Amino acid sequence: MIQEHFKLAVKNIRQRKLRSWLTMIGIFIGIAAIVSLISMGEGLRVAITSQFGFLSTDVLTIQAGGVQMGPPGTGVINPLTVDDTEKIGKVAGVKASISRIVRSADSEFNGRRNMAYVVSIPDGDNRREVERIANIEIDKGRLLKDGDTYSVVLGAKYGTDDIFGKPVSVGQNIVINDAKFNVVGIAKEKGSFIMDNAVVMNDETMRELFDDDEKVDIIAVVVRNVNEMDDVQERIEKLLRKERNVDKGEEDFSVESAKKALETLNDTLFAVQLFVYIIAGISLLVGGIGIMNTMYTAVLERTKEIGIMKAIGAKNFDIFVLFFIESGYLGSVGGAIGVTFGALFSLFLSFIGNAALGSGLIRAYFPWWLIPGALLFSFSVGSIAGIIPAIGAAKLKPVDALRYTK
């Protein structure tokens, strides 16, 4: 029965092609905006969150030059040094203080070049700590060990075609900044853009490669007791202020726990997303009003038709259903087109982001609920907008409706 109503309603929509399309555009834009903005926003959030994933909760990260989104160590005037690492190691509550160098380098394999993200790993006990806190696990080959020179462990992406057009295997050589490196292992995939694209080499080799004995990009501090995190952080900050001769509030360095940084970032992202949702919501509201307007016009225009249908036995419910389906259909079809366009648009953006800018941050991520949610939402907007006009249509008195002339 409802099936028949549906056919009839769709027929009516088809009859008014131009107006139906224009009405649907209202919903289409709103939904396309929502889908693309949410998927891009989620993509950004996932990309950023996953990059924080390699930091454990018992770790404080110290960087010079305040918080920044770019590669660590870039553009820092007063860098951290090995000396700082040693001093921090003596602070009460610190279990391990580890110097890490994080640089970008030129890599070459299979005749192709790529910008590689190179990180160092120290010798001795700290090696275990870094493997733990950075969550490095081996998929093929082995981990690095003390004394490995010009050897690397590569992130999981190097084991695929993604970087050089063909996978790098254990035992092969890869060129980094014009030096030849032996690949001893490929890491397990972690889902983190940084981790999966990283090149890990021993501290000593890295210092040689970059000809740098002093500078430290990140100091990773493992605390003895997670509950003392804040105290340890304060002590380190105090020490560094003294060392670097800066006043409180004017620090040219940052000491942050991964958890806290992630929270701050999530708050910011949430605020951005909320803003985006509000804008998209407004455009959907406008779309909904457009549907309502179209439905009111349709009811007015078809008053006589409603009278005829009532005269030949249509119940109020039949009339209601006819108009309700019509508005729901406008919403859903507009929404479906919007979802398609929105998804294509964000895929296009992430393609541009990857291909042209080489940025892993611009990528589309579709949470499972996004597409069904958007479709349901657009249907709801359409139906809700149609309820009042449909009730109005259903309540028309047959005699009055029949007498109606345009």
Added chain:
Amino acid sequence: MKKKKIIVLKDVWKIYRMGDIQVEALRGLNLEVEENEFLAIMGPSGSGKSTAVNMVGCLDIPTKGEIFLDGKNIAHLEESELAQIRGRKIGFIFQQFNLIGTLTALENITLPMMFQGIPKAEREKKAKALLEMVGLGDRITHKPTELSGGQQQRVAIARALSVDPDVILADEPTGNLDSKTGLMVMDFLKKLHRDEKKTIVMVTHDQRIAKQAERIEYLHDGRIVKSFDSDSFHEVEDYHDNMKKAVKKK
């Protein structure tokens, strides 16, 4: 054997309020229609003919009075109940045909059956048979705008018949047709009355059309003022002319 009274109107009043003015469209109308009767309701314009036929057709309810359709009092029913009765017992034929423009001839005829929940295959079979009956078997997929007035009214007649109603209500069925096409439509109505044993109530202001019926009830100022049977049909013309003049003088 005495015939069953299928339509009975007892002291029916219909009062419209137009702003401050009360318009009494029907003023104590009494009317009885027997089963398988062909009745014409005549009267000058504004006499309440259409209002009366709308009441019988469950399109409207009276302000006062009782209306019995097939023994059931319909004067105080809710719209949903009226819709059901309309759908099952009444077939409407309108002056302006009132076909739905977006639907084909066949779809227009199947629509009342759809509202009655009749399965699709059955609906289409019946609608095709009805189109054949009204001589439009080759116009199945034509839309109303692609049909002449006479053809449209024949589709409307087929639509009225689709749910096999007891009563056919025709409100000026030939009003929008030329006289030749009008007579053709009248032939259909007579055939329905004769062969299909339908009760037909027809509203008209045209005495030539009215004379095609078995009985004429003359309505003036919202009540029946005179009845004619086939023996007195020759008096209709003069009576009607006098009435029209009287109305004009007013």
